Amino acid sequence: MADVLTASRDxxxxxxxxxxxxxxxxxxxxxxxxxxxxxxxxxxxYLLPLYVMVVTSLKGMPEIxxxxxxxxxxxxxxxxxxxxxxxxxxxxxxxxxxxxFWNSVRITVPSVxxxxxxxxxxxxxxxxxxxxxxxxxxxxxxxxxxxxxxxxIYPIVILLREIGLYGSLTGLVIVHSIFGMPIxxxxxxxxxxxxPEELFKAARVDGxxxxxxxxxxxxxxxxxxxxxxxxxxxxxxxxxxxxxVIYTKPDLYPMTVQLNNIVNSVQGVKEYNVNMAATLLTGLxxxxxxxxxxxxFVRGIAAGAVxx
Amino acid sequence: MGGVGVATSDRPINxxxxxxxxxxxxxxxxxxxxxxxxxxxxxxxxxFTSSKLLxxxxxxxxxxxxxxxxxxxxxxxxxxxFIYGICSLxxxxxxxxxxxxxxxxxxxxxxxxxxxxxxxxxxxxIVTGLVWQWILNPExxxxxxxxxxxxxxxxxxPLYNADIVIYGILIAGLWQGTGLIMVLMLAGLRxxDEDVWKAARVDGxxxxxxxxFIVIPMMRPVFVTTxxxxxxxxxxxxxxxVAQTSGGPGIAxxxxxxxxxxxxxxxxxxxxxxxxxxxxxxxxxxxVIPWAYLEFGGRKRx
Numbered sequence: 001m002a003d004v005l006t007a008s009r010d011x012x013x014x015x016x017x018x019x020x021x022x023x024x025x026x027x028x029x030x031x032x033x034x035x036x037x038x039x040x041x042x043x044x045x046y047l048l049p050l051y052v053m054v055v056t057s058l059k060g061m062p063e064i065x066x067x068x069x070x071x072x073x074x075x076x077x078x079x080x081x082x083x084x085x086x087x088x089x090x091x092x093x094x095x096x097x098x099x100x101f102w103n104s105v106r107i108t109v110p111s112v113x114x115x116x117x118x119x120x121x122x123x124x125x126x127x128x129x130x131x132x133x134x135x136x137x138x139x140x141x142x143x144x145x146x147x148x149x150x151x152x153i154y155p156i157v158i159l160l161r162e163i164g165l166y167g168s169l170t171g172l173v174i175v176h177s178i179f180g181m182p183i184x185x186x187x188x189x190x191x192x193x194x195x196p197e198e199l200f201k202a203a204r205v206d207g208x209x210x211x212x213x214x215x216x217x218x219x220x221x222x223x224x225x226x227x228x229x230x231x232x233x234x235x236x237x238x239x240x241x242x243x244x245v246i247y248t249k250p251d252l253y254p255m256t257v258q259l260n261n262i263v264n265s266v267q268g269v270k271e272y273n274v275n276m277a278a279t280l281l282t283g284l285x286x287x288x289x290x291x292x293x294x295x296x297f298v299r300g301i302a303a304g305a306v307x308x
Numbered sequence: 309m310g311g312v313g314v315a316t317s318d319r320p321i322n323x324x325x326x327x328x329x330x331x332x333x334x335x336x337x338x339x340x341x342x343x344x345x346x347x348x349x350x351x352x353x354x355x356f357t358s359s360k361l362l363x364x365x366x367x368x369x370x371x372x373x374x375x376x377x378x379x380x381x382x383x384x385x386x387x388x389x390f391i392y393g394i395c396s397l398x399x400x401x402x403x404x405x406x407x408x409x410x411x412x413x414x415x416x417x418x419x420x421x422x423x424x425x426x427x428x429x430x431x432x433x434i435v436t437g438l439v440w441q442w443i444l445n446p447e448x449x450x451x452x453x454x455x456x457x458x459x460x461x462x463x464x465x466p467l468y469n470a471d472i473v474i475y476g477i478l479i480a481g482l483w484q485g486t487g488l489i490m491v492l493m494l495a496g497l498r499x500x501d502e503d504v505w506k507a508a509r510v511d512g513x514x515x516x517x518x519x520x521f522i523v524i525p526m527m528r529p530v531f532v533t534t535x536x537x538x539x540x541x542x543x544x545x546x547x548x549x550v551a552q553t554s555g556g557p558g559i560a561x562x563x564x565x566x567x568x569x570x571x572x573x574x575x576x577x578x579x580x581x582x583x584x585x586x587x588x589x590x591x592x593x594x595x596v597i598p599w600a601y602l603e604f605g606g607r608k609r610x
Contacts, residue, residue: 035410042407043424049439049483056442068453069443121332129329137333137340144344146540146596150568150585154578155347178339185336210328239432241547246573256434260551263438276442283435290430298491
């Protein structure tokens with residue numbers, strides 16, 4: 001899209017300016033050196049922490065005590081990774097981050113599925129099957145996205161306790177589905193609203209109902225937006241700390257909470273290499289999603305910001 | 309209810325019309341009623357009670373708020389939030405906009421630069437906080453490196469110095485968040501009509517003046533939206549502090565969200581937690597309500 005725009009823009013420029021166009025630019029003009037120089041410096045700065053994490057996690061403790069954090073490892077060791085994954089202690093459990101990892105998987109997968117299912121149907125109802133009062137609820141939902149979580153934490157504790165789900169993974173899945181609802185509903189509503197109305201009407205004439213149109217027309221047409229929603233939710237839920245620490249028990253803590261407990265525990269000798277390996281392990285899932293999904297990730301976060 | 313004929317002729321039974329859609333919207337309706345509205349009203353109500361370990365409806369007026377504002381830790385939390393908030397707003401806008409403007413110069417490798425600058429945003433605040441805790445560690449990190457280069461008196465230990473600890477957190481927060489601002493600003497810049505640039509060029513206006521006096525005023529909606537996003541994020545800042553400093557040294561880097569959590573779930577002083585979270589709600593309302601009014605109040609949309 002952007003390329004097409006630029007191309008047509010250039011073509012226009014050429015037409016208007018004709019032979020009196022801008023001087024051909026020197027690749028090493030002062031302007032270019034300034035622009036690329038700044039961007040490269042900034043890029044290096046942003047990459048630095050990732051580099052430090054990787055380098056530190058591959059060093060032995062003696063080397064860390066002697067050297068500086070930016071120097072590459074002299075002797076590469078994977079022991080910190082093994083230890084972080086399988087042996088690091090939190091409280092009484094000494095089975096490493098693997099426990100948190102699997103907890104996070106067990107939290108993230110159903111939360112993503114449930115929240116997207118609810119929000120997509122909801123967005124579809126709001127976009128195509130408007131009913132009286134729908135807009136009022138939708139407005140409160142969007143405004144509600146700005147209410148600090150701290151205001152709603154305790155009432156939810158009480159609600160979950162009432163239905164016997166406080167401290168369970170199911171409870172946390174419900175919480176994630178609730179707080180994912182505003183942004184996802186907005187995302188889906190805007191997308192479904194942009195589907196041509198004729199399509200919807202034709203299906204109605206053919207006798208398709210609410211679910212028929214949803215499953216046979218809307219769903220197949222909107223796979224990209226489902227992918228965007230998935231990226232948004234997987235990273236968001238995987239990175240959550242606050243809900244995990246409040247609504248689950250130590251045995252069920254997600255990876256972020258366990259990571260924080262391992263690194264910031266006051267007892268024992270600090271093993272910085274293990275800490276960095278653990279940190280990197282926790283960041284790996286969202287990082288992989290980010291690098292693989294590329295532009296879709298950008299689309300997801302832009303959808304959160306730009307309202308339709 | 310008098311003028312039946314015209315108004316309701318095409319929708320005879322209102323409640324059951326569109327029934328499936330209403331059923332499908334039940335999760336949203338329940339969330340809105342019980343969590344967003346109900347939860348907020350509940351918390352605000354109980355902030356006027358003397359609840360300790362369990363919520364009790366024993367009203368004590370503004371006692372909790374008086375105690376809150378005379379607690380040193382809360383005052384420090386608010387100060388920190390102000391410093392962090394204002395610096396974070398200024399820096400993320402300036403850095404985000406400058407980077408976006410640089411990226412908008414039809415450069416090569418735009419995707420690569422964007423990917424690098426945005427990747428911290430994919431990481432959690434916990435990961436961000438722990439990495440920067442390590443980099444800012446005075447024994448091994450930046451301070452140690454500069455000292456080993458020969459400047460032995462060099463001091464840079466933000467996380468261990470109560471006076472500047474909040475700036476140490478700011479460094480990490482900016483690293484994580486500026487990529488997002490850049491992307492939003494870039495989208496805004498791309499939305500500016502090319503003709504504006506042409507006209508400015510024809511008039512011989514230098515580029516920086518065009519940005520300052522033409523482009524930025526035109527991007528007002530983008531700025532406002534970004535402002536709301538950053539501001540509501542700032543009020544929530546919690547994980548970053550927990551990971552990076554746990555509120556320390558002492559209570560020097562406490563923030564309101566942490567105050568709420570600690571009083572609700574650790575000190576068993578619910579009333580204080582409710583009062584503090586109500587204050588957070590108030591802070592967000594001051595930012596969001598004028599924005600929502602401008603955005604949705606002025607013109608009606610479906």
